[in-house]
Structures are given as C-alpha cells and as structure tokens.
Amino acid sequence: MSSQSNQAPELKRADTGEAPMTNDDPLAKAPARLNELLERGEISPEAFAEYSATADAARPLTLDTSGHMHNTAPTRSVEVGGMRFAYRRFGNPVGTPIVLLQHFMGNLDTYDPAITDALSTYREVILTDNAGVGLSTGMAPETVAGMAGDAASLIDALGLEQVDLFGFSMGGYVAQKITVNRPELVRRLILVGTGPRGGEGMSQLAPETAPLFGKTYDPQDVMWLPIFFSPSEASQAAGRHYLERVRARTEDRDVPVPAATVAAHSAAAREWGAAAPGSFDYLNGISQPTLVVNGSNDIVVPTVNSYILQQNLPNAELILFPDSNHGSHFQFTERFNGYVTDFLDR
Amino acid sequence: MSSQSNQAPELKRADTGEAPMTNDDPLAKAPARLNELLERGEISPEAFAEYSATADAARPLTLDTSGHMHNTAPTRSVEVGGMRFAYRRFGNPVGTPIVLLQHFMGNLDTYDPAITDALSTYREVILTDNAGVGLSTGMAPETVAGMAGDAASLIDALGLEQVDLFGFSMGGYVAQKITVNRPELVRRLILVGTGPRGGEGMSQLAPETAPLFGKTYDPQDVMWLPIFFSPSEASQAAGRHYLERVRARTEDRDVPVPAATVAAHSAAAREWGAAAPGSFDYLNGISQPTLVVNGSNDIVVPTVNSYILQQNLPNAELILFPDSNHGSHFQFTERFNGYVTDFLDR
Numbered sequence: 001m002s003s004q005s006n007q008a009p010e011l012k013r014a015d016t017g018e019a020p021m022t023n024d025d026p027l028a029k030a031p032a033r034l035n036e037l038l039e040r041g042e043i044s045p046e047a048f049a050e051y052s053a054t055a056d057a058a059r060p061l062t063l064d065t066s067g068h069m070h071n072t073a074p075t076r077s078v079e080v081g082g083m084r085f086a087y088r089r090f091g092n093p094v095g096t097p098i099v100l101l102q103h104f105m106g107n108l109d110t111y112d113p114a115i116t117d118a119l120s121t122y123r124e125v126i127l128t129d130n131a132g133v134g135l136s137t138g139m140a141p142e143t144v145a146g147m148a149g150d151a152a153s154l155i156d157a158l159g160l161e162q163v164d165l166f167g168f169s170m171g172g173y174v175a176q177k178i179t180v181n182r183p184e185l186v187r188r189l190i191l192v193g194t195g196p197r198g199g200e201g202m203s204q205l206a207p208e209t210a211p212l213f214g215k216t217y218d219p220q221d222v223m224w225l226p227i228f229f230s231p232s233e234a235s236q237a238a239g240r241h242y243l244e245r246v247r248a249r250t251e252d253r254d255v256p257v258p259a260a261t262v263a264a265h266s267a268a269a270r271e272w273g274a275a276a277p278g279s280f281d282y283l284n285g286i287s288q289p290t291l292v293v294n295g296s297n298d299i300v301v302p303t304v305n306s307y308i309l310q311q312n313l314p315n316a317e318l319i320l321f322p323d324s325n326h327g328s329h330f331q332f333t334e335r336f337n338g339y340v341t342d343f344l345d346r
Numbered sequence: 347m348s349s350q351s352n353q354a355p356e357l358k359r360a361d362t363g364e365a366p367m368t369n370d371d372p373l374a375k376a377p378a379r380l381n382e383l384l385e386r387g388e389i390s391p392e393a394f395a396e397y398s399a400t401a402d403a404a405r406p407l408t409l410d411t412s413g414h415m416h417n418t419a420p421t422r423s424v425e426v427g428g429m430r431f432a433y434r435r436f437g438n439p440v441g442t443p444i445v446l447l448q449h450f451m452g453n454l455d456t457y458d459p460a461i462t463d464a465l466s467t468y469r470e471v472i473l474t475d476n477a478g479v480g481l482s483t484g485m486a487p488e489t490v491a492g493m494a495g496d497a498a499s500l501i502d503a504l505g506l507e508q509v510d511l512f513g514f515s516m517g518g519y520v521a522q523k524i525t526v527n528r529p530e531l532v533r534r535l536i537l538v539g540t541g542p543r544g545g546e547g548m549s550q551l552a553p554e555t556a557p558l559f560g561k562t563y564d565p566q567d568v569m570w571l572p573i574f575f576s577p578s579e580a581s582q583a584a585g586r587h588y589l590e591r592v593r594a595r596t597e598d599r600d601v602p603v604p605a606a607t608v609a610a611h612s613a614a615a616r617e618w619g620a621a622a623p624g625s626f627d628y629l630n631g632i633s634q635p636t637l638v639v640n641g642s643n644d645i646v647v648p649t650v651n652s653y654i655l656q657q658n659l660p661n662a663e664l665i666l667f668p669d670s671n672h673g674s675h676f677q678f679t680e681r682f683n684g685y686v687t688d689f690l691d692r
Contacts, residue, residue, distance in 0.1 A: 296656065307650075307653050311649070
C-alpha cells in the first residue's frame with residue numbers, strides 16, 4: 001500500500017436513494033451554509049440530503065475542505081518504527097478529533113458510514129487499522145496492552161494531542177487501555193459492545209457464538225448478521241441495511257484480516273477477559289466522561305458487562321437498546337448518533 | 347377540597363430569573379407561534395423564555411389555551427365511586443396525554459416542574475395523587491394492584507382513552523400493573539427509579555436507607571436530598587435546585603401524605619418486592635415501548651432492578667446516569683427531558 005494524496009473529489013455517496021420529504025423533514029433544518037452550497041451547485045442534492053439529515057441547525061457547519069466522506073476518504077498510511085498504519089481521515093476539522101478503534105476481524109471497511117458520516121459533520125473522524133489488520137503492516141500483538149501501545153503510537157504519529165476514542169468490542173478494550181496508560185491523550189470515551197478486564201463470560205466466546213466466527217458464508221460478510229444483530233425480523237432487516245452501507249464503498253477498499261492476526265487477537269481477547277480478583281479496579285481511575293452502549297442481548301461480550309462498566313466507571317452513562325445484539329449501534333443508528341452528538345457536545 | 351374552575355391566569359412562573367442570551371441561545375429556536383404571542387403581548391418575556399427553552403423549532407406548538415404551567419395549574423378533583431381523586435392537568439392538548447404516578451410519600455407538589463413544564467409544551471400533563479395521598483380522599487390500598495385499580499379509575503373518569511404513563515419509584519410499580527391489567531389504555535411507559543415484582547433487594551429497604559424515611563428534618567422536604575441524590579457535591583447541589591423548584595409553587599399547594607397512607611404504601615411496596623420464582627415473567631407480556639431510567643446507585647430501589655426491567659421487557663431502552671441516586675431525573679433534568687421527548691415522539 002502506498003500513501004495516497006488527497007484528491008478532493010466532489011461530495012458523493014454510492015447510494016442516492018430518495019431524499020426524504022415527509023412532514024418532519026430533516027432538510028427543513030439544514031444549516032444556511034448547506035443551502036448556499038446546494039444553490040451554488042457545490043454539493044449534489046444527495047450530499048445535501050446526507051449532511052442535512054445529521055446536521056444540527058443550531059451548530060455552525062464547516063465542511064471538510066477536502067469534501068471527503070466515508071466512502072471517498074482515501075486510505076492513507078503513516079510510518080511508526082518501521083510499521084505502516086493504515087487509516088482514513090475526514091470530516092469537519094473543528095473540536096476534538098474522534099479516533100475509532102475496530103472490532104475483532106473488522107477493518108477500515110466495517111466502520112459504519114451512517115455513523116462516521118454523521119460524526120464527520122462536526123468532528124474530524126479517524127478510522128484506524130491496528131497492527132497486522134487489513135492494510136496495516138506489522139505483527140498483531142497478542143495482548144490488548146500491545147494493541148493499545150500501537151494505537152497510541154498511531155495517534156501520536158498523526159500529531160493529535162487529545163482525542164475522543166470510540167471503541168467497539170475489542171476496540172473498546174483497546175480504548176480503555178489507552179485511557180489508563182495515557183489519560184492526558186483522551187478527552188471522552190465511547191464504549192460500544194464491550195466490557196471490562198475479567199468481565200462476565202469474557203474469558204472465551206459462548207459455545208453458541210464461537211462457531212459463528214469460524215464458518216464460511218457466501219458472501220463472507222453475512223457472518224455479521226448473526227453476530228451483530230438479534231434473530232428478530234426487524235433486527236435482521238437492520239443488519240441487511242448495515243451490510244449495504246459497508247459494501248457501498250467501491251474503490252480503495254481495505255483487505256481482509258489475515259489468519260495470524262485473527263489468532264493473535266483471539267489470544268488478546270482471552271487474556272483481557274480472564275477473570276481475576278480486583279480486575280475492575282482500574283475502571284475507578286478512568287475519570288473521562290464515558291458513554292457505554294450495547295444491545296439487550298450481546299452474544300459476543302455479554303450485555304451485563306456494559307452494566308458492570310457503568311457501575312464501576314466514575315463518570316459513565318449507559319444506554320441499552322431493545323431487541324438487539326453486539327452491533328446495536330448499527331441497528332439503532334439514528335438514536336445512537338443522537339446520543340453520541342449530545343455526549344460529545346456536552 | 348373542592349374542584350376548582352379553570353381560571354386561565356396569565357402565563358407566569360414564580361422565579362423569573364434572567365433570560366439566557368448566550369451564543370447557543372435556545373430562544374433563537376423559538377417557534378414562530380411563540381414569537382407572535384410575545385409580539386402581541388399575549389405572553390410575558392419570562393413565559394416566552396420558559397417555553398422557548400424546551401420547545402422544538404421543528405414541532406408546531408399549540409399552547410394550552412388555559413395558559414397554565416406547573417406552578418399555576420389549579421388542583422382539581424374528580425369523583426369515582428364515592429372517592430375524590432386530586433389531580434392537576436395542563437399543557438399542550440395535542441397527541442397522547444401523559445399521566446404521572448408518584449413515589450412513596452410524594453404528592454402533587456413533589457413532581458418536578460422542570461420536567462412537567464417541558465412535557466407540557468408538547469403533551470397534556472396530568473399529575474395525580476393516588477387514593478389517600480395528599481388531597482385525594484379514600485383509603486390507600488395495601489397492594490400495588492389496588493393502587494393500579496384506583497389510578498386506572500381516575501384515568502377513566504377523566505375520559506382518557508389512551509395515555510402514556512410516567513411512573514417514578516412506587517409509581518413505576520403502579521404503571522407496570524396498570525399496563526398489565528389494561529394494555530389498551532397505555533401507549534408508552536416511562537419507568538424511573540423502579541423495579542419489577544420481586545426484584546433484587548426490593549422486599550424491604552436497605553438498612554442504611556430505611557431510617558432516612560423516618561427521620562425529622564428541618565424543613566421536612568430536605569429528606570429528599572439523601573434519598574434522591576448521591577453524596578457528591580454536584581449531586582447535592584442539584585438536589586438543592588430540585589427543592590427550590592418544588593417549593594416555587596406558592597398557592598393552592600397539596601397537603602402531606604397521612605401516616606395511615608405511608609403505612610399502607612409500605613405494605614404495598616413490600617408485597618410487590620417480595621422475591622418469588624417467576625416473578626419477572628409478566629414483563630415479557632408488556633409490549634409497549636418503554637424507557638427505563640435510573641441513577642448509578644439507587645439506594646431505594648437498587649439500580650440493578652432497572653437493568654432487570656430492560657432485560658425482561660421486550661421493547662425497553664435503558665438509560666443509567668453517572669454519580670446519581672433514586673432521583674437521577676431531577677439531577678440530569680435537561681438530558682432526561684431530551685431523552686423523554688425523543689422517546690415519546692419516536
């Protein structure tokens with residue numbers, strides 16, 4: 001992989017869909033700046049609809065001058081100690097940037113554009129691949145501490161002095177560990193579908209869940225339907241929409257996570273999840289405001305661990321969604337985006 | 347007590363304070379209808395500020411023609427089977443009315459105007475005293491089932507065919523029971539600081555908590571500071587603000603809960619809280635969308651019971667606030683109002 005230059009293409013999205021024109025049309029609340037850009041033909045009607053749906057009329061909007069969104073932001077890389085970390089960076093360069101840390105077997109392409117594009121209207125968004133993941137080189141560490149060290153060195157290499165961290169699942173373990181090691185680096189934490197060191201049922205995957213990660217699917221990404229979504233019709237339908245969203249980027253895609261990294265990260269997750277007396281004690285030292293989110297029945301990191309996080313962190317708010325699983329934020333995306341916006345702006 | 351006629355006084359609030367004029371001034375978002383009323387001198391600048399702070403620019407606003415808010419709404423009563431139920435009714439007569447069910451030892455004056463006035467901008471709000479509470483006559487039942495029957499008969503007597511229920515603490519037990527008995531009557535449920543039948547630590551108050559209800563305080567209402575708020579400086583400060591708010595109504599106040607009612611409701615709470623096999627089963631039959639809210643450390647109805655509610659109700663979202671106790675909604679009032687608005691409008 002070579003580092004790509006910033007090509008500043010027009011704002012666009014792969015799916016145009018129809019602009020919603022109902023009574024409570026979010027477009028009615030579009031910031032004046034967006035209306036201007038549309039009138040001058042500087043953004044497409046589709047991009048206008050996308051931005052408007054997530055923008056807050058009360059907040060001044062400065063568009064990323066590159067014009068990138070999730071599906072167009074180039075994959076870049078930065079070298080640290082002989083390793084190259086792959087990342088994508090886009091969004092509104094105001095406030096504290098938000099760094100996203102990915103789940104087991106996920107890469108730059110499994111972040112959800114419905115979330116990252118919403119964030120990008122009011123934050124710079126940095127999607128990351130840890131060492132050995134996707135287009136990042138290096139050996140994947142076999143501990144969460146090792147992954148946290150790598151992620152922090154990527155943040156440092158990007159010259160970011162303080163960030164918000166958004167960790168999903170194993171990315172949530174990494175986010176906690178970075179916060180413990182480098183408290184000055186982290187302003188706020190968002191922990192989704194994750195748990196504390198030595199949480200309940202975290203030393204290994206449940207017997208019903210483990211085989212879901214090892215199977216062959218056609219296409220392979222439908223593996224996320226039973227892992228991220230509940231068995232209900234509504235949740236599975238939301239899952240199919242999620243898959244459409246993460247497939248929509250057609251160019252400059254990331255590559256699958258290699259088997260060696262899967263094995264190393266499995267070991268890291270087992271080590272993090274091993275029950276031990278006092279294993280929650282470190283949470284009391286994390287004073288950063290934290291938003292903890294999960295589904296009602298997370299089959300990967302049992303939901304009770306989100307409750308344990310909230311009970312042991314000094315400044316955490318918990319949101320649990322109904323009829324949902326490990327990827328509740330992909331299912332209740334609009335509500336999730338609302339909670340996150342409130343939380344980051346508070 | 348006699349039923350009072352609707353006197354339609356001017357919109358007013360006991361505290362005027364200063365209208366906030368900061369950069370993110372909510373007044374900038376005031377609906378056109380409010381601006382009109384202000385210009386025509388039909389509402390005071392204070393009332394304008396109050397309404398604007400909670401109104402949503404995207405929602406058409408129809409003011410309650412009586413102009414009442416929490417502190418001016420007259421105490422009324424309705425007779426059912428020889429009993430007179432005291433209530434107050436005010437707000438925007440659109441959509442589904444919301445009926446509030448009160449906590450142990452609370453009456454019409456311990457509902458929080460910061461919450462009820464926010465609700466009243468987009469809902470009709472009905473504050474209730476159960477049988478034997480405050481100005482309501484009758485004998486307080488010794489079971490939650492009895493209280494639920496009384497509350498439902500009050501709702502029926504008001505001619506309401508479908509309502510949203512907002513139950514706090516023991517009011518949450520009553521709200522659940524009404525929903526089980528009369529599912530067609532209830533559209534949505536808000537359950538704050540409450541728990542299921544036979545929940546954890548609910549058969550009696552914790553040894554540290556029980557004495558807080560029996561002590562003499564000066565003035566007596568400061569009893570709510572240790573019961574509703576956490577020991578932290580921030581939470582206690584929020585508690586003092588809550589007390590200021592509930593003291594601000596100066597005329598036509600409710601009267602204290604008599605000792606016989608306190609005893610009957612204690613028995614009702616013990617009966618509801620008694621552990622029994624399968625005591626959560628009924629929750630699976632409550633299909634209404636439900637918002638469950640609590641503080642991180644509820645010393646009255648332990649917080650884990652909010653988690654149990656969410657885990658057993660088919661369609662419930664859980665919010666747990668940090669550094670808070672039984673009255674977390676009185677502490678994080680603005681966030682709570684935002685969550686409730688989203689939930690009711692969803």
